[in-house]
Amino acid sequence: MTALNTATRRRIASRMDNIKTSSIYVLMARVIDLKAQGVDVQSLTAGEPDVDTPPHIVEAAHRAMLAGDTHYTPVRGSHAVREAIRAKYARESGLDFADEQVMVATGSKQIVFNALAVTLEPGDEVLLPAPYWAAYPTMIYAAGGVPKIVTARRENGYKLTADELRQSIGPRTRWVILNTPSNPTGAVYSEDELRDLGNVLIDYPDVWILSDEVYDRLHYLAKQPVSLATVCPQLANRLLISNGMSKGYAMTGWRIGTAAGPADLIAAMADLQAQTTLSPSSISQAAAVAALNGPTEALDHMVDVYRRRRDLVMSFAARNADLQISRPDGAFFALIDVSKVIADPARFAGDDVAFASWLLDEHRVAVVPGVDFGAKGTVRISFATDEATIERGLDALYRAVKTLG
Known part of the structure; x- marks a missing residue:
């Protein structure tokens, strides 16, 4: 031929x-x-x-444009937005991230893809509890991995149990993705449920954990949902929190996703991003700072x-x-x-x-x-x-x- x-x-x-x-x-x-x-x-x-988007966030973007904040920022984001992300997690979750452990991207979808792309080898499996966000499987395939679907039952509130997790982890498992609060079910894992899952994952030191918390502000419980990172600090060296401004801050069009996790993973994700999209919009980053640090009424x-x-x-x-x-x-x-x-x-x-x-x-x-x-x-x-x-x-x-x- x-x-x-x-x-x-x-x-x-x-x-x-x-x-x-x-x-x-x-x-x-x-x-x-x-x-x-x-x-x-x-x-x-x-x-x-x-x-x-709330007016004070829009006004912050306007001020940034008038001030000439219209240039490239570092790939991981401006110093101000990185500080705002760190402050959010310290304030809301009691998590102390260093500067090199946080970054921004053009939406939380890019955060997830970057993480998968820099860690998956061909054929590696990503454990995906179903129901799942529809974009996960395609991103896994695009990064060279294989989704391994584990069906969470309706009688369990569509939440993965510790036994189901343990039975599903295999020799090719590279990641486990947890989305809480969840799209499409609205399910929120309790502190005890996360602890049970975390206790299983402690036994598998080669497995990364992606905690997708993009809906963390949108909940209907008496108190703020907890993060697996807070419940199981033993997992900190292989747990990535994916979040963003789109849902909880009504900023879908601004395209800002955030990540917090191990410094070596963040560095690799930034290296990949530097050769694809570079940094997100400087204007959107200024808006994100106002959102993260500003009033919540x-x-x-x-x-x-x-x-x-x-x-x-x-x-x-x-x-x-x-x-x-x-x-x-x-x-x-x-x-x-x-x-x-x-x-x-x-x-x-x-x-x-x-x-x-x-x-x-x-x-x-x-x-x-x-x-x-x-x-x-x-x-x-x-x-x-x-x-x-x-x-x-x-x-x-x-x-x-x-x-x-």
Whole structure:
């Protein structure tokens, strides 16, 4: 075979075989198209806060631009943003990170990918409790790893147990990813649950732990959720906290993710980032400093609003015993188990994508199929939208299910 024929045979790398557009984005594109045509759709798909960034954060960005803060920063971020990250963890979690243990990136997704990319060898496994954030598997594949899915049961609040963790760790396990509060379930691990998991991980010194805490500000508990890093300080030399400004600070468009963890891992992540995106926007970093160090009244109000919406979602739970809603304690999502209503082989044959398409096409309600989260037989709804939309959307969903008999 000639060189030309070889190039023609495969122009795209084989690792891209596992990296496809999620049905989430396909569905959202259909919602946008329908709305552009004037069709009234009750969309329960939003993955971002439905409020604007608080004014004091916007003003800080404006001041930074006027002051000429429009140049490159160090790859790990400006001194001010690194200090603000360190102060956050000292204040909220009692964690004392040195300067070389923190960094920023262009969103928390880049933080996760950087960490995987600098540590995974081909074929290394990443233990991924399901339901999981839909982006995790593709990032693992892109970094050369293999997702090893462990299904967390609904009766356990979709949270991984210590026994399940121990039984799942194998000789190729390189990472364990924990997301609390969780997308898509809203599950929050308790201090005791994290301690039990940590006690298992202590026995596996070659396994890294990624604690994804991007929703840490968005919770509906009496007290702030704890971090595994606080509960099990013995894991500090191999535990990375991924966080960001998008969710808890209503800053999705500013694209700032944060990381705190072992200095050698942070250094490797920064080396990779230096050759890809370099530092995030200097303006966004200035905004992040104001967010991390500033007043929280607007953000606390946002959480109160989401708590009321969460309670509105749960008020529908008793309307149909075949639809099981798991109560979210954080984030702004809820997972609905629809496995019973889609089990009929003549109708949906257990296909939650087909069910979501039917809801949209026939009843103008948009939800996200659970299969993209490793949760086949479920749909995810978001309550990051107004109460009227939640009420109309869930009412239409329940009425649609009733028509199935």
